[in-house]
Amino acid sequence: MEADRLVYRYADGRVALDGLSLRVEPGERLGIIGASGAGKSTFLLHLNGVLLPYSGVMKIDNEPVRRDNAMRIRSRVGIVFQNPDDQLFTPTVEEDIAFGPLNLGCSPEETRARVHTALAQMRLDGMEKRSTHELSFGEKRRVALATVLAMQPSVIGFDEPFANLDPGMVEQVVDLIRSLPATVILISQEILPALACTDRVAVFHHGKVAGIGPSFEIARDQALLRQCGIDFHFYGRIWDRIAAR
Ligand SMILES: Nc1ncnc2c1ncn2[C@@H]1O[C@H](COP(=O)(O)OP(=O)(O)O)[C@@H](O)[C@H]1O
Numbered sequence: 212m213e214a215d216r217l218v219y220r221y222a223d224g225r226v227a228l229d230g231l232s233l234r235v236e237p238g239e240r241l242g243i244i245g246a247s248g249a250g251k252s253t254f255l256l257h258l259n260g261v262l263l264p265y266s267g268v269m270k271i272d273n274e275p276v277r278r279d280n281a282m283r284i285r286s287r288v289g290i291v292f293q294n295p296d297d298q299l300f301t302p303t304v305e306e307d308i309a310f311g312p313l314n315l316g317c318s319p320e321e322t323r324a325r326v327h328t329a330l331a332q333m334r335l336d337g338m339e340k341r342s343t344h345e346l347s348f349g350e351k352r353r354v355a356l357a358t359v360l361a362m363q364p365s366v367i368g369f370d371e372p373f374a375n376l377d378p379g380m381v382e383q384v385v386d387l388i389r390s391l392p393a394t395v396i397l398i399s400q401e402i403l404p405a406l407a408c409t410d411r412v413a414v415f416h417h418g419k420v421a422g423i424g425p426s427f428e429i430a431r432d433q434a435l436l437r438q439c440g441i442d443f444h445f446y447g448r449i450w451d452r453i454a455a456r
């Protein structure tokens with residue numbers, strides 16, 4: 212994946228991406244961190260043409276993403292949206308997960324196998340017949356992840372996959388992401404799980420990449436993080452204050 216000087220403006224004129232360039236190698240796992248409003252979600256939506264840039268180019272396997280090839284690109288590039296309600300739209304868990312593979316032209320047997328695997332990967336076994344709108348937020352998030360896994364994309368973008376998950380599930384999602392045979396681009400405000408499952412981290416600031424490097428080097432660069440409005444050491448400082456009493 213390669214983004215070259217992406218510029219994106221929303222209808223109200225707000226510039227969300229301001230000439231952003233970024234390259235991710237096949238099989239790499241890249242984390243994206245940054246203050247709220249830095250442009251992370253807007254960037255992710257460019258991966259498979261949900262949004263198209265005002266100028267600049269997003270390339271997947273050297274192919275520029277355009278309006279006319281976006282549908283084809285989506286069979287290779289999946290995005291797990293921040294809000295699972297944006298991802299789930301059929302009555303049952305099973306139908307939601309089967310939708311992608313069926314759309315790709317998989318046979319009923321192949322589709323069943325993929326649904327089964329995705330359910331097991333997300334620890335959703337036995338929930339196939341449940342109605343998606345009756346699930347808890349955490350369960351919906353797991354089903355949303357399963358719908359993308361079932362497509363077996365070679366590039367997967369995750370927007371805040373750890374938000375509103377209990378700690379045990381965070382650990383499971385970290386392990387899952389580490390085991391995926393795909394290029395992973397992962398947005399997270401929660402920097403610790405992001406560090407645990409990525410090789411490199413990019414720091415977004417005002418629609419640009421302010422810094423990029425090996426995850427643990429970025430985590431140590433307090434000046435960079437502070438300048439970009441990220442407070443990684445927040446819990447540490449609160450703990451110091453409590454412990455000092
Ligand atoms: N639908 C929208 N309409 C107008 N402005 C938007 C919209 N979505 C996001 N923005 C603006 O674009 C900028 C980047 O937003 P976003 O990509 O959501 O940031 P992040 O995911 O890093 O929090 C912010 O200034 C935000 O207010």
Ligand SMILES: [Mg+2]
Binds near residue numbers: 253
């Ligand atoms: Mg966002």
